[in-house]
Amino acid sequence: MSDTVVTDALALIPASRDGRGGRAVLGLAGAPAAGKSTLARHLVAEINDRTAPGTAGYLPLDGFHLSNAQLDRLGRRHRKGAPDTFDAHGYVALVRRLLEETDHPVYVPDYDRDLHEPVAARHVIEPHTRLVVTEGNYLANDEVPWSGARALFAELWYVEAPDEVRELRLHRRQRAGGLTDEAARDWVERSDRPNGELVKRFQRNCTRVVRGDALRSR
Template sequence: MNEDRLTALALGFLRGPGSNARTILGLAGPPGAGKSTLARHLVAEVERVEGPGTAAYVPLDGFHLSAAQLDRLGLAHRKGAPATFDAHGYVALLRRIAADRFQDIYAPDFDRTLDEPVAARHVVRPHTRLVITEGNYLASADAPWPDARRLLRELWYVHTEDAVREERLLRRHLDGGRDETTARRWVNGNDHPNGEYVKAGRAVCTRTVLGSGLHEAPQRGSVS
């Protein structure tokens, strides 16, 4: 069986002493780094090896505030910034995922076509042993993100070169209906500062992996 290195690491959480416990793996990184792609890949590979429902995907993006709430708060122009997430709700869900092995636990997602969060698209089953969660701000030092981090077995930083990320983000905004001028303005004025904020948390992550390929990257100040 040819398991890529990161899949082997994820599968390692399910083997050995205490392997019947539920493990939560976090992926952090700036916008466009490839976190959701990696998370979905790992979930699919773990389920291929261990069986359906043994892994689950829980994205922070499901905790985006709705357009109505962003308008109420005057934050529509900063959508995607830390203040535009229900961070405490996300932490509460992680706590339940860590503690509750008896019920199906439903998790929201973000629908890029609607440009809105949607409820209950993902599910963590009672027999789920590995939950992979990803989001921009999991390595942030600001409250309540350290509370989320304490629930994680490991936190991996997903690194992709800025030029590649920005091209991905530009394409994402164009596909979402923005014209090129507006899309570039959004990348430069919103996605870029958010990404710079995220980079400051890299040192607290367990390891650094490459978002453009499923490989480990050289560590820069990360912990073992």
């Protein structure tokens, strides 16, 4: 599977025109802990190894989590990870910038699982980056503004893993983040599981399905 998906991702890199290369964005959607971030990082590393450093870049949706302060203000912290706990408009705007602004570096936020907060400018998309791999739970959603991002992707792949594999990963993730065993199980059942069921509803909007259950996911 690995070689096939890397080859297919390489094929999305736009052909050079008049000595100038274009840029494309590959989206990876899927339920929580399906293996999206692992696959995205794998694709970026493999493409850069096979071509030149910086040919591929990484854009995680998790960098657009609302801060805990904003979630507290909105009364949504207990639902962190749901669609309305992200700056979705900001994410769509950045995807659009990456396609339009290719003459200067564009800085990209990330999410820090130790701080439990988004972190600005952890990643950078360089002017010579030709393919941006972006991943997140809600990239296939029909609702505005998510649907606006989907229209910008060259392709949108659905990363799939069995529910039991995902939920084991999610439980480990919450335990690593400091929750007790009981609190971790409660969070998975109350938050991650319904979010995953929502994500599954929009699989039909993806161009292909790739398996993520063999990948080690955070």
